[in-house]
Amino acid sequence: MSGPHESMSFAALRGQLQEAAATFAGGPDALEGILLGLVDDVDRAVREPLEIFPVCHHSPASATAMARRLREKQPKVVYVELCEDMAPLLSELRNCRLPVAVQAFAGDVDGFPVEWAPLSVVAPITEASAEYQAVAYALDTPGVELVLVDRSADHVFQWDSRGRAAADEASAEASAASGEPEAALHGEAVGVEIGDLRPRFAELEEHLLRHGKVRHWSEWWHQYVEVPLGAGTGDDAADHDTYRQVMFLIGSLFRRLAPGDGDRIRVDEDRERYMWTRMREHMAATGTEPADALYVCGAFHAASRVAEFGVDGSDTFTISPRTATGWQYGLIPSSHAAIEAQFGLAPGSVSIAATEWAKSLKRTRVKPFRLEGQAGTKKSGRKRAAAAPAVPAPRSGAAEDRLSGFLRRPPVLDGLDEAELLGWSVDIVRAARRNGYLASTADAIAVFETSILLAGMRDRAKPTPYDFQDAAVTCIEKDVVPGRRDVRRLVEIMMGGDRVGQVGYEALPPLARDVHDRLAPLGLKLQQRGVQRALLDMVSRPELRACSDVLWMLRRLMPHGAARPIMGERRLGERSIQESWDLAIGTHQRALIELGYEGVSIEQVLEQRLRRDAYGPRATTATVLAAVEDATLYLGSRRLADELGTHALKVLATERSVDGAPEVLRRVRALLAYYRTSEPVLPSWIESFVKTGYAHYCTLLPTAFRDEDATVGQVAAMLGFLFSMESLALSLGCDRAQLELAVAQSHPEEPSKTALLWAAQVQLGTLSRAQLRERCDALLGNPLVVPAYPRYLSGFVHALEPVPGLADVVVEAVSNAFGRLPDAVLLPWLPLLITTMRSGAAELAPLLIREAGRIFPGRLAALDAWVPPWRTPAVPPVVRRVGAEESGPRGAALLPAHPAACDAVAELLGCAGEWARPGAPAGLSGAALLAAHPAACDAVAGLLGCDGEWATEAVSPSVATAPGAALTARHPAAAKAWESLLARA
Template sequence: MSAAQEGTFTELRSQLQAAAAAFADGPGALEGILLGIVDDVDRAVREPLEIFPVCHHSPASALAMARRLREKQPKVVYLELCEDMAPLLTELRNCRLPVAVQAFATEVEGFPADWSPLSVVAPITEASAEYQAIAYALDTPGVELVLVDRSSDHVFQWDARGAAPSEPSEPSGPDAPADEEAALHGEAVGVEIGDLRPRFAELEEHLLRHGRVRHWSEWWHQYVELPLGDSDHDTYRQVMLLIGSLFRRLAPGDPRRVGVDEDRERYMWTRMREHLAATGTDPADCLYVCGAFHAASRVAEFGVDGADGFEIGPRTATRWQHGLIPSSHAAIEAQFGLAAGSVSIASTVWAKNVRRTRVEPFRLAGQAGTKKRAKAAKAGPAATDTAEPASDRLSGFLRRPPVLDRLDEAELLDWSVEIVRAARRNGYLASTADAIAVFETSILLAGMRDRAKPTPYDFQDAAVTCIEKDTVPGRRDVRRLVEIMMGGDRIGQVGYDALPPLARDVHDRLAPLGLKLQQRGVQRALLDIASRPELEKCSDLLWMLRYLMPQGAARPIMGERRLGERPIQESWDLALGTHQRALIELGYEGVSIEQVLEQRLRRTAYSPRATTAVVLEAVEDATLHLRSRRLADELGTRALEVLATERSVDGAPEVLRRVRGLLAYYRTGQPVLPPWVESFVKTGYAHYCTLLPTAFTDEDATVRQVAAMLGFLFSMEGLALSLGCDRRQLELAVAASHPEEPAKVALLWAARTQLGSLSRAELRARCDELLGNPLVVPAYPRYLSGFLQALEPVPALADFVVEAVSNAFARLPDAVLLPWLPTLIGTLRSGGAEQAPLLIREAGRIFPGRLGALDSWVPPWRVEPDPRAEPAALPGGAGRGVPLLAAHPVTCDAVAELLGCDGGWETTDPGPRGAVLVHAHPGTAAALQALLAPP
């Protein structure tokens, strides 16, 4: 080491040593920290491979980067970014910034299953140093860009979920991003160059208090961005290295987090040395761009001459997909705990710095959303020889008093006028006087905070104080209006050419709609399929997108999709541009939307937590959206397997509803039932017969669930018996059921009535007995609830339920009726809302339609039956069908011929015609009466 190198920071060391002795009354820990910071800066400055420290989304870093790249013109740029993201960087020219490079994995191997899906994002804005480096390397011939940070797989391998404290974040409330754009990154893990923030909470609190600022973003803007905006390269490097070393040495000693930071630094230096050795590149022709926190590293592997003992572990078997997703200023702020509006303000400061300094920034050729730049002039040789360290610039910078930037009255006046105009548009009663007040208050706040010129944050506080008062009349408050005025929440967009194949296919297939689907916002699509049959394919795709994408991406306004129906006209609200990230992530799962939907359905059906109802829903979705008989049969077989292993009846109502729908669809649209449907009915019949006695007595099984079981058994009974099931199994199950809860008791009575073991007269007598017992009357509403649920398996009892409710209102006095009337109404609403329409329709059929007819109306259950019309000698109540058979002799003759009966009509008998046949076949007569009875 030369004498000049030894004395580079001698003066600074002497000053800090004297300061440490004065403040700490002698040498000690403070002196060690201060002198250690100087050693870190000195070590980084002397490194032959030039280290360029940056802070994420810092205009000063971006400006210094653009200036340095034009001076040095490095041949190799090493960038602190996940090394597996390199192939995606060339697609940035097809996007409008800000966007984020994403690594995504849905099927994980080597990680806990509950972590899936895994997602890593690295957002990139134009006002960032990393974008300047990327644009320079990709558009300059002969320059190589090498990403050296750990891979996305290693990000999760080294992840300390639940073990390390979370990053400090800005205060929530008024400073937090309020738009849904803050969720553009989803649950992804953020990776960014230059996470430069104190990890020592007391240090950050001290800086904010003495800096008279509210949050870290404002402190950085005031005390780092502005002073470094006009500094030279050496001063910028040394100051950023100083800050990085300070925050590093004062960080809490969490061994887990420190270990991850140091492993990242070892990883990056190992990769750089490997590249230098493989290519033979001179380190003087390279530039290493990394966060200032990592630039002041003290690991043994630091530098081109560092140790080589670090071994990079292998990646897991997880298959990673890479792509670009849209980002926004609000999303970046939410991801990395920045104050709301800070990235927008940084973007505005970047534009002002470019105009003021006339530094020509780098932009990718053809970059969307940027102006076409002129060809850059050929830069001369590097201004500083990296082989010779720069002199001490820190001493002069630290002793230099703050530059008092004079007040730009025109700019501040323009801000004040614009915010008043924006406030008026959003419902505030703002006037010219408020503009003057905002102007003066901004100057006052800046003076109170020792600033000669108000910053955007001072202006924001002044606007809130003078305009907002205590109410917010519109959707946006004044703080948000200032953010919009300062540049707004710029939202990026991924271009068509940079989309994955699936997303491009979706746009191509929806092209007949004639909409600009990449634009943000909601667009209305009208599909007249009857006149334009080619739009039916668009309809099929939209229904699949509605199933796969978040709510609001594709929302049907008119039209629905049901089994067995074809669309005629539909209307949709589409917001695919707003939900571009979700569409891109679908492209990571497959090459077509049908493939992704099939994978999702299989994943749902074969999940360990899948129930029979969930699998049947997947069968229905496969039939509706994919029209795939193959997949439906496969998932139906899976539903049969799950049903055989279930030991609870929680999903019985949903199983009944979906089986009925599928059975009706196959009966009307298919020549024969699929084998899995027949097996499902057989298995379900035996399965629910077995569980029925236990469900009646189980307190966890609700009345609705037991009613659904009975509904399955009764509605599927004909098909089940034709497939070989035994009806005695159901009769034995009902006979073995002994419930105690009143609603289940009423449900059991209804089931016995359906099976014929309990007559209507006996059921009516039991209800009369309940009403006559004062001890049971308070529980009568619960019996009615059971009867109402019984309408699911036994809909023929609708007239009896009307009779039971009417008898209660007719017989009970007000003193008894009124106390349990609220209970009755609440029970009927909570437990029988689905069956209420059937009950109301039956009541409308029974009761008179006019008020005047009510006085002479006699309830049908009080009408005495005609003994001549219903002979009591017939078994099983078959005599009730005699008048009906006499009125339709042709029908009776046809049934007799079908059954092979040779008996004729006896006209000499005083009874009605056909009585002999009825006596001979009472069961047939009863079945025919039930078939022809009005609903």
């Protein structure tokens, strides 16, 4: 590996490092090997004929050096470390406002585990990044070819066994980063970037942070790499060779001190083999000379030791074929916060880098590359000036040792810019006041002085933005954050804020453009971020009905908040004539773009998702019915609804649990009500579903009553389906005996299910209400059962779903418990009663409350004299003649007053017997004749020509117990005839 120019280039540096190793380690050891290995890596990279340009992602120093080098060298081919299958999208960057991310998306996977889906890979791009400078140069310079050489998105998941874990980790970091919604713009995507330059050795990073007197890695990089390598205007400026050698050295250091993570090292080395193989293939196919090309890659990969390294490397690496997964590509909006969250950078570091980039351009007067027509940039009024003549790249072995001088040079002390620091201090106080802080001019002075003090304590001549941030938090925030943002966040906003990118209309997929076109009648700027209010009056403007349909589908497909209805609703059989919406489609642009990966219209995407939900391996009857409802509600598709409904029959037949019974009951009731009011006949699938469901739930009912995993709410829903669909099921040929047999075979042990079974028996007629009341009284009278009484009540409350007519019995059961139990028993299980009813039957409580309101008195004064209906004695009625005088015998009292007449009639009819005297048993009297022969009574009344009207009224118990009282009430005409006959006698 050594060459003839090695001793001339880095011999002095080697000698210095050997002396340092001997001094610190006391002789040759591993330290000497590491230090000399760093020099070998730098020397190898420098001597490579194909110029390697090492970069760090989102580094202003790298971007500035890249812009300067591109204008000097003017390469004809630019190789960039970026997924090769993302190349066709880069030309669309001119239609966007940076930052944006290039995305590869796969919803359906073939060759990967199903649980990984959907797969997403993003590569964020900012203006202050070296790769954007290279892309802009290549796309806008005639005769320059841009070639992406990194592994494809498919290989990202092929090679990285941590693919799914990386996505989960990125999602967790995004959700935890500062609480800002922009931090989750990349979602669960796996991020790829140029220049992932950070120590992978935790102890090394901790050592650097501690001795550098900084808090996090972004601050260390800014202080010890960005500032020294930042392009200056004097002798202290780092030229191109110095920049390259320093970046090679840093990349080699982090690579050699990386832990022995075999999987990660293997992936890094495979990426390097992949890239060098692709570059050699391209140069061989096109005849490109290495001197006419530039290779842009991360400094970590520039110091590579694989055999395939270089244009003269071996061609032993075989690139595996891609899987059959179909990938979709597009641009999604990104933000500084999203980049920081996904790649583990300090909050605000990308915003500070963007500010430093702008300052560097102004100080160095380097003209950056920007795509023509780039959104968010000023358009040039004249043609691009002719580029300066190309400077030939240094030949192999001609590089000089710039590291020795750079490492021996003392730190560059940038003088204090008091005007800049004063401006920062004034601006942060002004921002703090707007956000509720009691900041004053004295706080601005304190921030100014504290920033200088902190910089001095950290051996800095000039306060960095991080020093200023710490000073502002110390002097302004104190102990209270009165507003939504703390001072640290205010400093980040002041330094440039969380800039959020936007994808232009021309770069959107067809579906997104179609949505914008169909919502154009609303007259809103839908690409604008933030919430906008849309008012739809479909009476005066019928064309807005189409907009309403689109908005309801977007609400179904997109995240919460993208389209939120304020007024109006859409249910089965109901359509609003006026609606009001809060729209944030521009804020959720990424979600809309990802919908475009699934189809060309939102109707197609919605139908695909409904089918996927209904035919998925975990689909239940409830989810299929939900798909039927959505197909009817949003698409109005009878064809799709019938297809999915037929599939629901198959799913129901295969289910052996009752977990989804409540949801099935609710949705079937809603669909039945809709079809009965909007269709002339019920669809055949729903008739079959009711018939099949009736038999299915009858079969599962005894098992569900005994199953400990089945809740009382689920069993109640089963009974609700059986009782509410019973009339339709019987008309379709079902047998009610199947339900009666299922109830008879049910023997629950759980108290709540026992109460539910009693309610079902009442509904079927096998148990009377009086018997049910007796059982409830027996429960309260048994001290051993009283602690479980709340669970019985829970079962009764759930029974209101299948048997709503038992509401009065449930109110009676609760009232008896509160009236009979002493406080010592009642109070301990009262919390259990409340929590049980709240958690298990909250939706049935209104029915119970309405029934209690009907039974109990409405005023407090009436409570003392109020008697519960279940305690009022049931008195049988007696009869009286309308208009008769109040004196003398009446109605039922007539027969006991004239027992001889009754005996005479009995003798004529051949019925012997004695009349019961007062105190004798009622069943042995002659008055029983009237009860045995009611027709005879009516016949006598007809012969005598007696007719009249009788009215019932409550009589005293002594009269009501007379032997003939029941007969006279049943046959008032006969009683009147007897009275007339006796009067004549």
